[in-house]
Amino acid sequence: MEKLLQDAAARGIRYRREINDRSVAPSAEAIARLEVFREPLPAQGCAPEVLLKRLDEYGSPASMGMVGPRFFGFVIGGSMPVTVASNWLSSAxxxxxxxxxxxxxxxxxxxxxxxxxxxxxxxxxxxxxxxxxxxxxxxxxxxxxxxxxxxxxxxxxxxxxxxxxxxxxxxxxxxxxxxxxxxxxxxxxxxxxxxxxxxxxxxxxxxxxxxxxxxxxxxxxxxxxxxxxxxxxxxxxxxxxxxxxxxxxxxxxxxxxxxxxxxxxxxxxxxxxxxxxxxxxxxxxxxxxxxxxxxxxxxxxxxxxxxxxxxxxxxxxxxxxxxxxxxxxxxxxxxxxxxxxxLRYLGRDGVARLIENCCEHAERFGKGLRKAGFEVLNDVVLNQVVVVFGDAETTLKIIDEIQRDGTCWCGSTVWRGQTAMRISVCNWSTTIADVERSLDVIIRIAKEHT
Ligand SMILES: Cc1ncc(COP(=O)(O)O)c(C=O)c1O
Structure with missing residues (x-):
């Protein structure tokens, strides 16, 4: 049991350590390799370490990098390490x-x-x-x-x-x-x-x-x-x-x-x-x-x-x-x-800082996109930014390319009748450098198409 749980922990730790360096969206190849899971129900089981290895080798690369600092899709947080740790213990x-x-x-x-x-x-x-x-x-x-x-x-x-x-x-x-x-x-x-x-x-x-x-x-x-x-x-x-x-x-x-x-x-x-x-x-x-x-x-x-x-x-x-x-x-x-x-880790002040950091990052996104000449549709009052890059077809094409580039991940939406891209900053680990890096990519791709 000990070896198995340590193996799982080691794999989880590696996943989290590498999240910053990988493409946020999984590659098409990684997704294609998921076919390995489509096997008939086995008559006999297997050793736990074998299935864990399979989960990690095929599942981890095909997962969305939601816990990373440059995932800005939907409204999704990234689980602070202390909460993953407490979650592991309470799962035990x-x-x-x-x-x-x-x-x-x-x-x-x-x-x-x-x-x-x-x-x-x-x-x-x-x-x-x-x-x-x-x-x-x-x-x-x-x-x-x-x-x-x-x-x-x-x-x-x-x-x-x-x-x-x-x-x-x-x-x-x-x-x-x-x-x-x-x-x-x-x-x-x-x-x-x-x-x-x-x-x-x-x-x-x-x-x-x-x-x-x-x-x-x-x-x-x-x-x-x-x-x-x-x-x-x-x-x-x-x-x-x-x-x-x-x-x-x-x-x-x-x-x-x-x-x-x-x-x-x-x-x-x-x-x-x-x-x-x-x-x-x-x-x-x-x-x-x-x-x-x-x-x-x-x-x-x-x-x-x-x-x-x-x-x-x-x-x-x-x-x-x-x-x-x-x-x-x-x-x-x-x-x-x-x-x-x-809450025990952050304290009241830490929670406030977490919220404020995300809002400041959203503000930076909004300003950067406006400065680059793109229309931000919302008043950026919190952590959300809604931006358009022209007509619906162009905007969707740009979003698709941004997602495929892998530096960051933003989703599409329709806001008051206009197809737009939505940036939601919720992750505890996002830094100004992550915002700037993402802005560079978004603006470069958007300018190539407009
Ligand atoms: C305003 C609002 N209400 C409800 C939900 C649903 O939350 P959940 O997906 O956690 O059930 C969301 C999800 O983004 C939301 O933004």
Missing amino acids: WDQNVGMHKITPAAAIIEEVVLGWLIEIFDLPGDCGAGFVTGCTVANFSALAAARSKVLADAGWDVEADGLAGAPEITVLVGGEAHPTLLKSLGMLGLGRNRVVRMAVDQQGQVIAEQVPEIKGPTIVCLQAGNLNSGGFDPIGAICDRLEGTGAWVHVDGAFGLWAAASPKYRRLVPGLGKADSWATDAHKWLNVPQDSGIALVRHAQYLKRAMAITADYLPTDTQFRNPSDYTPELSRRARGVDVWAA
């Missing part, structure tokens, strides 16, 4: 984090992390939280609590009686809501399409003055951090308008919620704490390994009402927090440990 524990009585270490660590997150985001002290797979499920979990509360206020127990015959819930979403938020609404029986869209401005931000009048049970979904522009809905202003209406205000802050962790960028989320629930990712801007989202809910009892179960065989009676009371899953890994490691 392999705790099934449901009940405090069974997994006290993981349960207590999560409880502590919850307190730290409340402090970082400056949220109400009695919030409840679920440590889930990502922001999609964080949105789902928080909205399940919202559904529970607005229907309970209308005299309906949705957990017991379902939605058939329930009072109708109006759901308001911003015109630029993330598709996973709509998917969460669909999974909750609230429908992806029966939402009322709120008007947004040029940066995709909801216009507070145009939020419709509230009648009956209502859930209002806002966004902190638009995945293209990085823009923010005016959360505080909307909460003020809705005060006394009984509407539940939810904030999808997959990455943008982390602006609250920085004294410099906190101004982007005035009134954040006035909302009722918040969803975010740790695997994006906090740079912990994938599979780490967090649902935070002001009215913890409603999250618990939506998620908690009892069974004769489950030792749920305890004075402590049972993690599975707040998540859709009963069985899951100890993902709160990764969040603990990140």
